[in-house]
Amino acid sequence: MSRFITLSVNEVSRRVEVEPRETLLEVIRDHLGLTGAKLGCDIQVCGACTLLVSGKPVSSCSFLAVDADGCEVTSIEGLSCNGRLHRLQEAFIETGGLQCGFCTPGFILTAKALLDEQPHPSEEQIKKYMAGNLCRCGCYQEILDAIQKVAGRRAVQNG
Amino acid sequence: MKDQMIGSSVRRVDHEAKVTGRAQYLADMKFPGVCCGKILRSPIAHGRIRGMDASAALRVPGVLAVVTRDDFLNNSRIDPYYGPVFKDQSIVALDKVRFMGDPVAGVAAVTESAAEEALAAIQVDYEELPAVFDVLEARREGAPLVHEIIRVPPHGFEDLAGLRPKESSNICTHFQLTRGDVERGFAESDHVFEDVFTLPDTQHSSLEAHAVVAWVEPGGRIVVWSTTQNPFVIRTQLSNIFRVPVSQVRVLVPYIGGGYGGKLYPKLEPLAVALALKAQRPVRIVLSREEVFLTITKHAAHIRIKTGVKNDGTLWGRECEVLLDTGAYAEIGPRVAKKSGYTAAGPYRIPHVKINSYCMYTHKPPAGAFRGFGVSQSAWACESQMDIIAAALKMDPLELRLKNAYEEGDTFATGETLTNVGLTDCIKRAARAVGWGDRRPRNSSSPLARGKGLACLIKATITPSLSSALVKMNEDGSVNVYTGTIEVGQGSETVLSQIVAEELGLTMEQVRVAPMDTDVVPYDLTTSSSRSTFHMGKAMQLACQDLKGQLRELASQLYKVPKDQVRVEDGKVTIPDASLSYREILCTRFGMSGGNLVGQGVVKTSMLSPTGEKSTSAFWFLGAGAAEVEVDRETGRVRVLKYASAADVGKAIHPLGCRQQLEGAAVTGVGQTFFEQMVFDNGQLINPNFIDYVLPSLLDVPEVIESLMVEVPHPEGPFGAKGIGETGLIPVAPAIANAIYDAVGVRIKDLPITPEKIFMALQAQREGTTLEDR
Amino acid sequence: MKNFEYLEPRSVQEACQLLRQHGEEARIFAGGTSLSIVMKQGFFQPKYLVNIKKIPDLTGIRWDPKRGLTLGALVTHRELETSPLIQETFPILSQIEEDVANIRVRVMGTVGGNLAYAEPLTDLPQILIALEASIRVAGPDGDRTMSLEELFVDYYETSLRPDEILTEVLVPTPPPRTGIEYIRFSSSSVIDKPCLGTAVRFTLEEDLETVRTARVVLGCVAPTPLRARQAEALLEGKRYEVQRVKEAAAFASRECKPVSDLRGSEAYKREMVRVLVTRAAPRAFEKARAFRGQV
Structure with a gap:
């Protein structure tokens, strides 16, 4: 019943054998060893398992791996480049947008998807886009600051 | 000049x-040969296990071990009972199950699906018994008993000595605190208020579920990786359960x-080790979200509070009865109830106080520590009632609090003197931050009404307690730091590094906190009770000072100068006519590029203060919250x-x-x-699930949260710091409830404050008005 | 999750045949946002999942001024939210989608799946029914069309036969002088499932005062989305008046059949139906008066 699927994970092509019931999260963590995405609620509420599939955020805990066949997948491990942090990663550190860090990869990937789609989101847009990621340590204000900081910097660069 | 380390983010x-x-x-971690552990849980709330058959489970392909009560009955090598206060929990149920979800058996298998199949194959025959689900029911005469016998360990926590279960009842512990004569206090009061407040069970909801990986090495040594906040307690408990020396347990x-x-x-941990012993393989258990809810909760509470007040607002007598629902097992409930009791009367000078706080057993999942530790329960009652009193006396709630709030040198309910008290500053600053006293004109045609509310708190940290630290200096002057404090997200690695860097004049880069391993790091009681910065931070500072003493001694010997002429500061050792780096000292000492100096620091707090006075808490957390709602x-x-949150942090090491x-x-x-x-x-x-x-999201939090730090330094804290991990949580609910009352005149006494409760109260208020009008 | 076979038909006909062949053991899989939950919980363990996402006919948003709006069953919530076409013609749909579940569910979840799953605590059906939407259904013996209202039978139960697939949602072009308002009400977190959802739609006579058509559709207060027909009847054919709205809201509050649950008691939900109908109606009325071809 298992079959082979091909994924481009952080721009590297990977061929993986999966069973239909396996989730993308299981494949990314257990088969490919990328453990930045976490299992949190297992029910698409908390966002700790967020991955980008074709640039869009999904709950990988509930996303069948077979369904990702042929897709581009971005995980948190794909964000920093040559040891340099992504602007969002840097901003989360600067503003203090994390404490225990368990939700952080999901937050950063979701924020990346938002800014890729809409480089200058309003505060309201950020809140609505990010409201589906939960931070139990409660760093919401700092997370908002971090995203606004990056969005603002882009505005300057682009303007 | 070098950058300021302490006070810098x-x-x-x-x-x-x-x-x-x-x-x-x-x-995320990989362990060679690890197998999957799963737990069979009770489907009933209370029952006796008549029989059990796990033979079919053992026949499931891939199953390595099944652990049931049969493994512990008549097994002198394992004591299956454990628990931090009383030994009322067992590795799996031995005679009875006490809540829906109580572990009955464990399975280890090579795959998750084999483990699940095996669970389904275990047959258990239960004789169902009547059960109790709330504290009032549990207290009734003749209520079904959760425990018939409770084992009390010989060496318990010092602060809980004397607390014992009440026989043939569901009272796990009863704590009393009396000051003055409360009946006289009420008699001398002009007004007496009596109210009942409740809080429901809630759950910590860490996004990371509890997990453990355990194995037993040849020779019997136990190794456990765990998501625990107090590894040394786990080590002690495992040593007791599996009857091995503490040195044979590594966490x-x-x-x-x-x-x-x-x-x-x-x-x-106990079940994982039992499974690993039998399977002879590493066993990993990761809880599902549902299981997390069945593993530990925050105590639901029922609180009756009666207060006598003079006409001018002076609090004159207060009686509190706190019933905390600890569920099926005591866990740390007795201490939660005790802490709840200590400060149930609030952060106020009251001459006559009588407090009874009970830790009650019920047939629900066990409740334990939760940020706020009993005080968020009692403060909900006390701080809500403060505003009931203010309204009745037509006093400003701020004024009422300031009139009665503890100040420097006041006497606490236990009779001890309070020092380093920044409470009134916190109250004033929180109030100011929400524009206390500024009234917005009410738009009568709009359904929206605004209001403001306040609450404040006092809480004790666990006392007595013990923290020890080691600082190991390397040949280049950099240091590795050994601490039992767990980085749970609070930033302990950073704060402890800052303290070390400041004390030794190093950069952050030169300081490295070692991974947590009980084989390596010295003893620390626990990462909880907002205690780590104060206790471990101080231990670190002392360890650094010990190290500096050794450097001074060495310099004195090596360079033949009197000790009093050697100074260790700013990362250097200065002797007359020369300034030496740490590297030079170590190199001279060992004659090579190698070797260490090790400094040790120990902080042991006691129930007696340095002056011999009773000391309930090594330091007090004081704070206030203020809310504006619509x-x-x-x-x-x-x-x-x-929402404005003010806390007396002593000194903000990392703002x-x-x-x-x-x-x-x-x-x-x-x-x-x-x-x-x-x-x-x-x-x-x-x-x-x-x-x-439901957990709060980015869209549910206050539009503005302001954090205000009051700094009244504590002489024993590192650089004056006190703990603050819990302070911010405690006043939130009452401050908001008080703001709601201020906005619309209804008082909600049962958490959570749902829109429905407010709506129904408003409806009752409207009907009440109509009745009066008639 | 128990293992299953993953089937990927390339056409609607093929899909229907697979469904017929495997009967109760098969389930249609599109966004999977709801199905994965019940499969993980073990409530439902299909032996075959029929993934319909590779069927090209089921995608796309189309607009025809005469026929109205056509939504392929695979259109996602996020597409509805962000489609410029929807924002121009049916902004009400984009607006509500901003508040549906969370971004990840909106990216995955489909309109067809949302309707065919018939979960009672949801938003879209109320709006679509108020707009008199219909659905196209394909079966092994051909297509049929029915009003969306007829789809819903009970909690998680629809009138679709086991071998049928919902293929399209058709929303007719709104008549002139139409306005609609939807209020999603949560009794806890903003991101919680709705405690109730209330859609009010008016189409006015040329005088801009008289209500020609009224739709009051309530969600989460019955096993299926519920039209408050007595409330509608009270409003239709009469001048719009605040007092009449209050009466209609009271009717709606009596007509609905809420049950007490985690999100509120029966009594509270009835009260909120009254409040929300009273709030939604004047906004729908104002929008109808200001109608510029979009709702």
Whole structure:
């Protein structure tokens, strides 16, 4: 019943054998060893398992791996480049947008998807886009600051 | 001049690993040969196990071990009973099951599906018994007993000595505190108020579920990786259960994805070790979200509070009865009840006080530590009632609090003197931050009404307690730091590094906190009770001072100068006519590029202060919260426009970290104020998931949260610092409830404050007015 | 999750045949946002998942001024939210989608799946029914069309036969002078499932005062989305008046059949139906008066 699927994970092509019931999260963590995405609620509420599939955020805990066949997948491990942090990663550190860090990869990937789609989101847009990621340590204000900081910097660069 | 280290929000040492996804949490780690452990749980709330047959489970392909009570009955090598206060828990149920979800058996198998299949194959025959699900029921004469016999360990916690279960009852412990004569206090009062407040069971909801990996080495040594906040307690408990010396138990802890009190004391470790012993393989157990809800909760509470007040607002007598629902097992409930009791009368000077706080057994999942530790329960009652009193006396709630609040040198209910008390500053600053006293004109045609509310608190930290630290200096002058404090997200690695860097004049880069391993790091009681910065921070400072003493001694010997002419400061050793680097000292000492100096620091707090006075708490946390809300009178929905959280932090070593702790606590407080609630139907939890047990999101938090730090330094804290992890949570619910009352005149006494409760109260208020008009 | 076979038909006909062949053991899989939950919980363990996402006919948003709006069953919530076409013609749909579940569910979840799953605590059906939407259904013996209202039978139960697939949602072009308002009400977190959802739609006579058509559709207060027909009847054919709205809201509050649950008691939900109908109606009325071809 298992079959082979091909994924481009952080721009590297990977061929993986999966069973239909396996989730993308299981494949990314257990088969490919990328453990930045976490299992949190297992029910698409908390966002700790967020991955980008074709640039869009999904709950990988509930996303069948077979369904990702042929897709581009971005995980948190794909964000920093040559040891340099992504602007969002840097901003989360600067503003203090994390404490225990368990939700952080999901937050950063979701924020990346938002800014890729809409480089200058309003505060309201950020809140609505990010409201589906939960931070139990409660760093919401700092997370908002971090995203606004990056969005603002882009505005300057682009303007 | 070098940058200020203390008081500077330096880059946190754990954050780069966390933002890149490279920080390892337990479920991320690989263990060769590890197999999957699963738990069979009781489907009934209370029952006797008549019989059990696990033979079919053992025949499931891939199953390596099944652990049931048969493994412990008549097995002198294992004591299956454990628990931090009383030995009322067992590795799996031995005679009875006591809540729906109580572990009955464990399975280890090569795959998860084999383990699940094996669970389904275990036959258990239960004789169902009547059960109790709330504290009032549990207290009734003739109520079904959760425990018939409770084992009390010979060496318990010093602060809980004397607390004993009451025989043939569901009273796990009863704590009393009396000052003056409360009946006289009421008689001398002009007004007496009596109210009942309740809080539901809630759950920590760390995004990371509890996990453990355990194995037993040839020779019997036990190794456990755990998501625990107090590895040394786990080590002691495992040593008792498996009857091996403490040295034969090794507990390791990686980064933890949130604790908030929910990862203290044994959880999965005893069963995982029992399975590993039998399977002869490493066993990993990672809980499902539903199982997390069944593993540990925050105590539901029923609180009756009676207060006598003089006409001018002076509090004259207060009686509190606190009933905390500890569920089926005591866990750390007795201490929660004691802490709740200590400060149930609030942070106020009251001459006549009588407090009875009970830790009660019921047939529900066990309740334990939760940020706020009993005080968020008692403060809900006390601080709500303060505003009931203010309204009745037509006094400003701020004025009423300031009139009675503890100040420097006041006597606490236990008779001890309070020092380093920044309470009134916190109250005033929180009030000012929400524009206390500024009234917005009410638009009578709009259904929206605004109001402001305040609450304040006092809480004790665990006392006595013990923290020890080692600082090991390397040949180049850099140091490795050994601590039992767990980085749960609070920033301990960073703060401890800052303290070491400051004390030794090093950069942050030269300081490295070693991974947590009980084989390596010295003893620390626990990462909880907001204690780590104060206790471990001080131990670190002492360890550095010890190290500096050794450097001074060495320099004196090596360079033949009197000790009093050697100075160790700014990262250098200065002797007359020369300034030497640490590297030079070590090189001279060992004659090579190698070798270490090790400094040790120990902080042991006591129930007696240095002056011999009784000391309930090594330091007190004091703080206040203020909220401005907007209530929709037609639906009962509330929006928190602003929340200000003020805490006496002593000294903010890492101000951003302090802000995160205060804000984070406020966010959790908002969830618990408005919607968090575990709902049971005849003992069955009906919302053990994040769809139905709702957590606060970015859209639910106050539009503005302001964190205010009052700094009244503590002479024994490192650089004056006190702990603040819990301070921010405690006043949130009452401050918001008080603001709602201010906005629309209804008083909600039962958490959570749902729109429905407000709506129904407003409806009753309207009908009440109509009746009076007639 | 128990293992299953993953089938990927390339056409609607093929899909229907697979469904017929495997009967109760098969389930249609599109966004999977709801199905994965019940499969993980073990409530439902299909042996075959029929993934319909590779069927090209089921995608796309089309607009025809005469026929109205056609939504392929695979259109996602996020597409509805962000489609410029929807924002121009049916902004009400984009607006509500901003508040549906969370971004990840909106990215994955489909309109067809949302309707065919018949979960009672949801938003879209109320709006679509108020707009008199219909659905196209394909079966092994051909297509049929029915009003969306007829789809819903009970909690998680529809009138679709086991071998039928919902293929399209058709929303007719709104008549002139139409306005609609939807209020999503949560009794806890903003991101919680709705406690109730209330859609009010008016189409006015040329005088801009008289209500020609009224739709009051209530969600989460019955096993299926519920039209408050007595409330509608009270409003239709009469001048719009605040007092009459209040009466209609009271009717709606009596007509609905809520049950007490985690999100509120029966009594509270009835009260909120009254409040929300009273709030939604004047906004729908104002929008109808200001109608510029979009709702």
